[in-house]
Amino acid sequence: MKANKKAVVLLSGGLDSATVLAMASNEGYSCYALSFEYGQRHQSEVDAAKKVAKTIGVESHVISKIDLSQWGGSALTDDINVPKDGVEDGIPVTYVPARNTIFLSNALAYAEAIGARDIFIGVNAVDYSGYPDCRGEFIEAFERLANLATKAGVQGDAFTIQAPLLHMTKVEIIKHGLQLGVDYSMTQSCYDPVSEAGEPCGTCDACRLRDAAFAELTHQDS
């Protein structure tokens, strides 16, 4: 780890990013959480992010408003139905154009402004490889860009994009989080909750992947 112990952690309120925050905190970083209200259909994920940040403990939690629904292009921001029939091959309609690029760009600005050089993101390519911006090559390309784009980067004080879940299965992620004391009841993964409070639908891809992982863990434990 670097001498500089500040980190910006992208926090969606979901299972993966909560685990990443716990990991960064456990590694001794002072964590600056960053969440977005990006025109997603449900505000309950921002509420979940607030609970997670408060419980795990952060130096600061910025909730940035960016309206990705103004140009649309996704079932998560438009009036397109979220698929409920099971995880299919290919890039799903829940893909939001350039979302992780926008999230990481803002995290980079925040990090440079506060003097952090590590940025944590909970992307995960194993269980769910449909999204192009959840792959290792994307993360590597962003890190390269970050060090060309910024004052700190060109002066040799390099940024590192940390994606510790990249090669972990959902079951491994949850096991690791539980060891670190993450309370997953606070997190929200569902793309299409049935209530304002965030009650999960149980049938979207995110619910299916989450439920299957918890079911497998229960089975392993018994």
Added chain:
Amino acid sequence: MKANKKAVVLLSGGLDSATVLAMASNEGYSCYALSFEYGQRHQSEVDAAKKVAKTIGVESHVISKIDLSQWGGSALTDDINVPKDGVEDGIPVTYVPARNTIFLSNALAYAEAIGARDIFIGVNAVDYSGYPDCRGEFIEAFERLANLATKAGVQGDAFTIQAPLLHMTKVEIIKHGLQLGVDYSMTQSCYDPVSEAGEPCGTCDACRLRDAAFAELTHQDS
């Protein structure tokens, strides 16, 4: 030029981006302009962008709100004095952390959502090389990232980041724009206008570079 004639054009309201919009329009692109209210100290540049978009002609003009002042780090978003003593070497305090990365990320999302594959940006490395995110290597790294980050990119329908001013001097830019009929009186370059209407201070770096270029042109013409 590609068969797809839609382009997203980043439009700040300044001299450079107005010229780029005129160039893209002249090349036959249907232009979708994108401007930002990013917490800059003066709203007059957004007003200038609106005038420029209207006069040159665009299919649509999105003004996106993103608050870069929430984490600060620049004389353009913080309460730091804008330098007035002349252009110095190095990265100026008017550098805004990761600004062009954030602008291009949003342009990429917009482009993918509307089916555009060309993104125009008015960066210029010749007269003013202080900003790391105005260099060719930054633009190339972003284009590479864009084609790893997006559904269109990974499916082989590649994005191109067009930075036609990259190797032009300020004088060449203005000459080219005048040939295309750009009315530069509508544009605003000043970092620190003396009135809400955008009256330029005449002494910040942006004013000095602009004024010097117009003075040289007048001298050449006489």
